[in-house]
Amino acid sequence: MPVTNAPTTISLQCIRCQNSYPADEVRYLCDCGGLLDVWHDLEALRPQVSRGLFDGRLSGAPGPRVAPTVNSGVWRYREIILPATVGNIVSRPEGNTPLYEHPRLSKWVGSACLFLKHEGENPTGSFKDRGMTVGVTQAKLMDARAVACASTGNTSASLAAYAALAGIPALIFIPAGKIAAGKLAQALAYGAHTFQIQGDFDDAMQLVRQVSNEMGIYLLNSLNPFRLEGQKSIVFEILQGFHWQPPDWIVLPAGNLGNTAAFGKALYEAQQLGLVDRIPRIAAVQAKGASPFYQSYQNNFAQRTTVKAQTVATAIRIGNPVSYERAIRTLGWTNGLVTAVSDEEIMDAKAMIDGVGIGCEPASAASVAGIRQLIANGVIKPEETVIGILTGNLLKDPTATVDYHTGAWPDAQFANRPVQVAAEIEAVREMLAQRL
Numbered sequence: 001m002p003v004t005n006a007p008t009t010i011s012l013q014c015i016r017c018q019n020s021y022p023a024d025e026v027r028y029l030c031d032c033g034g035l036l037d038v039w040h041d042l043e044a045l046r047p048q049v050s051r052g053l054f055d056g057r058l059s060g061a062p063g064p065r066v067a068p069t070v071n072s073g074v075w076r077y078r079e080i081i082l083p084a085t086v087g088n089i090v091s092r093p094e095g096n097t098p099l100y101e102h103p104r105l106s107k108w109v110g111s112a113c114l115f116l117k118h119e120g121e122n123p124t125g126s127f128k129d130r131g132m133t134v135g136v137t138q139a140k141l142m143d144a145r146a147v148a149c150a151s152t153g154n155t156s157a158s159l160a161a162y163a164a165l166a167g168i169p170a171l172i173f174i175p176a177g178k179i180a181a182g183k184l185a186q187a188l189a190y191g192a193h194t195f196q197i198q199g200d201f202d203d204a205m206q207l208v209r210q211v212s213n214e215m216g217i218y219l220l221n222s223l224n225p226f227r228l229e230g231q232k233s234i235v236f237e238i239l240q241g242f243h244w245q246p247p248d249w250i251v252l253p254a255g256n257l258g259n260t261a262a263f264g265k266a267l268y269e270a271q272q273l274g275l276v277d278r279i280p281r282i283a284a285v286q287a288k289g290a291s292p293f294y295q296s297y298q299n300n301f302a303q304r305t306t307v308k309a310q311t312v313a314t315a316i317r318i319g320n321p322v323s324y325e326r327a328i329r330t331l332g333w334t335n336g337l338v339t340a341v342s343d344e345e346i347m348d349a350k351a352m353i354d355g356v357g358i359g360c361e362p363a364s365a366a367s368v369a370g371i372r373q374l375i376a377n378g379v380i381k382p383e384e385t386v387i388g389i390l391t392g393n394l395l396k397d398p399t400a401t402v403d404y405h406t407g408a409w410p411d412a413q414f415a416n417r418p419v420q421v422a423a424e425i426e427a428v429r430e431m432l433a434q435r436l
């Protein structure tokens with residue numbers, strides 16, 4: 001199905017000094033050092049987009065050769081993400097993730113109206129796919145000879161898959177020995193050149209940035225503003241799923257703050273474009289051992305805090321978040337707030353989410369632990385509609401799950417220990433009689 005390119009309405013704009021650059025220039029920072037946004041000309045877009053336009057695209061039935069503009073939960077909103085032509089789009093397709101509701105979980109959290117949007121049910125098992133489909137499409141539009149990132153997890157798994165689909169070489173720089181088995185397996189399986197740097201994450205990041213500039217390699221770390229454009233579609237899907245009647249709260253885990261940044265921008269633009277007339281509040285949840293954004297928030301952002309991060313939730317184990325300034329803007333746009341939860345709270349919340357049959361990786365459970373805390377503190381009212389974002393799949397980090405259930409957490413509330421049984425029928429009968 002041919003799709004005509006929308007008029008060029010995007011540019012790169014510095015969030016600090018508002019200096020702007022052409023969207024097809026390879027650059028990740030402003031000359032002043034500020035982060036860049038992909039900025040849409042909202043005035044020009046207003047007459048082009050409407051609820052009806054996006055609702056009209058919901059009917060695409062699965063079948064052979066369906067265009068991503070029809071079946072992707074990202075490209076459905078292409079006018080306000082990246083106006084690419086269909087032939088250039090690199091898509092699995094991604095998005096269209098479910099909204100779960102479960103009475104036992106809602107009761108435990110204390111909410112009468114809790115929904116979980118499961119981004120771990122994206123093609124490679126995390127929301128990173130929504131950003132990567134846009135980032136790799138942009139790389140293709142710019143004729144990049146290779147794409148690269150430094151990552152300890154889901155970003156590299158996603159980059160490897162989308163680069164493979166596009167036939168572009170992927171270069172992944174990882175700190176040696178510091179990547180979860182499931183995520184490393186994906187990078188290798190999808191054929192990425194995987195370099196184990198004898199150093200830490202910051203060394204890997206520094207090196208990848210230097211070679212990218214020297215060798216014409218397109219960088220797809222979270223500095224890259226095109227990825228954030230794709231991640232906005234999580235919010236667009238939520239709004240559309242609620243028939244453009246926004247929920248009261250959207251609560252998400254926060255590490256590098258890319259998603260926190262993308263959510264605020266999505267809500268701001270949706271309101272400016274008349275898709276919704278009010279916007280939900282955002283609550284960003286950090287792990288206590290990796291809470292630089294929470295600590296800065298507590299002193300009203302008077303100074304920027306960085307920490308040496310430590311948490312079981314490796315996907316949010318970030319001490320110096322890249323999208324810090326973009327995320328502060330989100331709080332302003334959405335009357336948002338930041339909180340932090342302990343690793344014990346994260347793992348107990350995860351066990352509850354897993355135990356009702358939904359399941360997620362540790363970082364994802366920070367959102368549910370955060371909602372529970374905010375309801376207990378009276379910040380979120382039990383009758384308010386709350387959407388928690390589950391960012392990653394249960395299978396990403398099996399080690400954390402098995403450790404929890406086999407005794408690594410002395411205060412674990414919901415450990416489900418495996419039972420050793422002799423290979424004899426009497427022993428099995430006795431054991432079952434005790435359990436049922």
Ligand SMILES: *Cc1c(COP(=O)(O)O)cnc(C)c1O
Nearest residue numbers: 154255256257258259315391392
């Ligand atoms: C990347 C990631 C996060 C953190 O998102 P940021 O945009 O870095 O704040 C949380 N959970 C999972 C599973 C992730 O992959």
Ligand SMILES: [Zn+2]
Nearest residue numbers: 014017030032
């Ligand atoms: Zn600038």
